[in-house]
Amino acid sequence: MLLSKSCVYGLRATLLLASYQNGGYTSIKDLSNKLDISFHFLTKILQQLTAAELLESMKGPKGGVRLSGESSDITLREVVIAIDGPDIFTECVLGLPGCGSEKPCPMHAMWAETRDDIEQMLQTTSLEDMSKEGMEQDLRITADGHFVWGEP
Amino acid sequence: MLLSKSCVYGLRATLLLASYQNGGYTSIKDLSNKLDISFHFLTKILQQLTAAELLESMKGPKGGVRLSGESSDITLREVVIAIDGPDIFTECVLGLPGCGSEKPCPMHAMWAETRDDIEQMLQTTSLEDMSKEGMEQDLRITADGHFVWGEP
């Protein structure tokens, strides 16, 4: 997998949050239930996103998490980097540490291109873009596909 | 990482084998030394490639492994599939099991495209292509970059 499970969980949760578009706090319990992800595990992941200031959190009743800004201002790339780190956008496909344009591996050129395409794709797509598509076309965000968007 | 370490080791070893272009057997010891990969671990990986009939092996003195056919006839895609399996070319980027054109996830369309690009790229590149480039331009195939191509 290109993205770790943690990263994918983070993306799915933030997409769902974006679809709520009410500005209020949503409990992680709600997210973990709807997405069928372990509550404690998801909590840890969302903590990373909070630390990266993509989310804001509040403890206590009525607490939960919310996007720190407009869903149109948060890109998929930001979420990915917050969880999997920025290296996936620079790493050699053969995992060779010193690989770069100076002394590349045979696959460097071809991979650098697709890698940049992927980064560009994630960079130019906001949580709003994806969550809107998800809602409007009733797309899948769970394994079973049974899911209702935008109902906090 | 898109590809597992095993897969990457397999690619590096087959690229090196392709550069030998002498048709004879090369000992795994030689490959593991040159590529700085654990001998036993590489042995296991190359066994998978032998099982997939991309390599042929012979035991005993003068034994070793060799490409089962012309290096121009073996694609990077074949090596990848032999080790990491074919699923990486069909899997959902969010890891959602039922994701497909019928009931896709929001990222399905964009990812399917890049995924197909990657497959196409690997499909249209042979071991010969890559090893020739590696030799001719003295490209990196080890971490330290100190390496001499094509000397069995």
Add this chain to the structure above:
DNA sequence: ACTATTTAAGAGTAATATGTCTTAAATATA
């Protein structure tokens, strides 16, 4: 036939990723 060399196969170990559980801290509401 004997020996040295090499791959094959499987058991075992280590490291990392994934997932679970418990306790602490904050906060809304009564």
Add this chain to the structure above:
DNA sequence: TATATTTAAGACATATTACTCTTAAATAGT
């Protein structure tokens, strides 16, 4: 103030991947 609810934090457990080690089987050369 007391209670219920929620995130924060860290310890713990399991699964997967990566790597090591030992023994067996095959084969070339003497």
